[in-house]
Amino acid sequence: MTKKRTGVFVCHCGTNIAATVDVAKVAKEMAGEDTVAFTQEYVYMCSEPGQESVVQAIKDNKLDSVVVTCCSPNLHEKTFRDNAKRAGINNFTCEIANIREQCSWVHNDKAKGTEKAIKISRSVVRRVNRNQPLDSIAVNVTRRAMVIGGGIAGIQAALDIANAGVEVVLVEKQATLGGRMLQLSETFPTLDCSQCVLSPKMVEVNRHPNIKLHTYSDVQELAGSVGNFRVKINKRPTFVDPDKCKICDHCTVVCPVVVPNEYELNLTARRAIYIPYAQAIPASFTLDEEACLGLNPIVCGKCKDVCEPDAINYDMRPETVTEDVGAIVVATGFDLYDQANMPELGGGQIEDVLDGLQFERLCSASGATKGHVLRPSDHTEPKNVVFIQCVGSRDPAKHCAYCSKICCMYTAKHAQLYKHHVPDGRAYVFYIDIRSGGKGYEEFVQRTMEDDDTLYLRGRVSKLYRHNGKVRVMGTDTLTGQNVEIDADMVVLALAMVPSKGTAEIAKTLKVGRDNDGFMAEAHPKLKPVESVTGGIFLAGAAQAPKDIPETVAQAGAAAAKVIALLSQTTLNRPPLIAKVRRSHCTGCGMCVEACPFIAIRLEGGKAVVNEALCEGCGSCSATCLRAAIDVKNVTQLQIHEMIEACLA
């Protein structure tokens, strides 16, 4: 092996690095390395003149490899690798030594900072010494997309992608599209009817030639990677043929089974065979397998008897569908924090203490009370209603540390809606502070306070209990410093938003990371807010973080744009930093096969074989192998070994 000619380029990053690291000393030390033929320092290596100087230095000094000691490779690795290519050398012989995020930013002592920067730089110089020139792997792109979740986020993303001429597979867990938005009565800050604005989009999804809909379905398994995913979907049986069903409602009349209606948040009941609501898409009834007496004509079979179009089929079985797609949008939405976690507020056991979504259904024209605000216990009109904000939110000690963002606004809306329904009623709102950032939001809250005469009390509620047919609210008003006791006819809790049930499972299936609160994690909080950490998988809506409808729609549009951009390419260049098996060392024990999270390794003739299209170069196999028989290219065990040695020297 002829000796490498490495160039080391040390960046000051203004004073970001230079304040804590003696950059001149780093350059001088690197010049002493055996394989280093050229060193240079510059105030902003990523600036146009800085980049030009790198290209020029490569050409002038006949360098064959480059180390840039600067910021994180997440930021400028691509910049400098492109420069290397421009200068005529292989771009994978260029590596970044991160002396900013991993050194200057986290240290104060300049002498020690410099020492660490030298060690980091030296370790990367040693690594580059054994880097092989590699070529990117080109893979064809499957020009289809999948959207998981049929709420407003999923619907918007699916429509935007489909309108760009890309085929979309939309997967929804429930029997109908619509998600949470469908359950809302009216939406802030304009008070337009939620269903009325959503249902045209649902109709469009249903009719769209580019959208293939799988409702009552779950994503089961994901294989492949960006550009070429293979997704297995489990379609649960609805036992009703949607093509035959005429929604005549004869079946529900005869069905003897009554269970709580989850679409109405258990405020009403439904039958075992049901349609969530009139405009459901697909327009068909669903037979709830768990509630039904047994899918057996001998046991019951009443619905089948009365079904004129003969749409009911007890022999339907779960079906596994495989879809090949190039990109995925995850829009799995939110649930409300469980009231059972709040024993001081009744834990969900006190009558007439409702959550925000239940109140939406009470106000909704299509809801249980046909748009009349009646309290559930005795169906009378409540004259005193207490709304409590931040229930479960902003409480790092016991509940969720984060702000659920929408509760200030929807509580103001609830108070307005209540006052519109019951003009002589009294509405109280307990709040910590009002967060009404957004176009027209602050004005909306002001209207609630002034025009609709809602009493805002700054303070928290310590206890709720049933008292003389009412709910006694024990709270405090921190502005006057007085305790407040209200005998309310009804209490509405603005519960925290949490990731929807099953988010953990789907995140695991898709290999998408989650944050500390359980929401899907974005790749970068500022610059990649709709990308997940896994390439080709994008995020939309409340699955990523609590957000309101306009933000959700905007994010869904952004995710769609990313998908369209990705799928506009015919081939994708995958980084060639993938695993490679040394056949002579492999004993075929199969531990790497077990360890590989991407199902990219298989045993063939007693030896491990890597599928280049699936390998992501994570190195799990290399770490597991007892025999050092599998290595990731350009991050071999030998390289890691020499890097550690350089750091310890």
Add this chain to the structure above:
Amino acid sequence: MINLQDIRDTARDMLAKGEVRAVIGYRRGSRGMLAEPAFITDPAQADELVWDPTCFHNLSLYLVEDRKFLAHLRKTANAPIAIVAKGCDARSIVVLMQEHYFKREDVYIIGVSCEGSGVVDERKLAPRLNGIQATNAAFDGDDFVFTTAEGEKRIPACEVMADRCLECRNPFPKEHNLAFGEDKTGRKLAEPFAALTRFEAQGAGQRWDSWSRHFDRCIRCFACRSVCPMCYCDECVVDSITFPVTAETTADEKANRIKWIERSATRSENITYLMTRAMHLAGRCTDCGECERACPVNVPIRMLNNKMEREAREKFGFEPGASIGGPSLVATFLDTDPGDFIR
């Protein structure tokens, strides 16, 4: 009680019918009463087989050797090989099958029960016999009975039994084609990991002192590695000297070998070797105790492996060699895995 004649008859029968190509078992050794490994291919030799408390070897090592030999000759096996296996040995065989070293149908396991007892530890037995030549050993209830020139000598089994047998939880081979003796699982002579627990009760300083002495003593003869059925790699990662150069070995591979340890047997190099070995046996070691038995300088190697085994059991509920289709410890990740040791 196992009737030795049953084992011999079975071996003879299978060899005569050609059902197996060899029987790996024990026979009376050249050193008095102690048994030694026997490789029987002729039905007439079947009567040489013995089963007694001196059958301490883990014979599954020879299944590995057999495999390597066949590979060297570029031959495939025409019939399975039969092996006499104790509880711990059978678990070793299961791990080897988990790791695809051979298939289940390649092996015929003749399981033997340790009779609710165990095998002897030579080092414990020698002072008890006090230089008297013994010619035979036998299980007898809670005792071992030794035939010597001065008559029969009866010693309570737990006084001369190997430590690992005292702590053994499964003295019966669960995986077998044919088993002799009763399953006496559940007998309790000492708590599992008793020696380790006793050792760990000491302070860190004391523990380091004693391990320093052990590490200093190691001469890196690699007897532990040679006797271990799990140490089957052609190239050991700590041993780049024996890096195999085959027709497939590229120049790149030759250049890219890592020298993990120096050749000299100093403390730091010995630590690297013994620790690496313990890590590589995590979730694979079935505590057959052969490493410690083979060690010429009495390094308590078993304790390192015990430590890993206990961690795996406590943190992940993992039992090495529990079932052929079961997951391997280090290649399996579950959401429920404890993460409290990551700081």
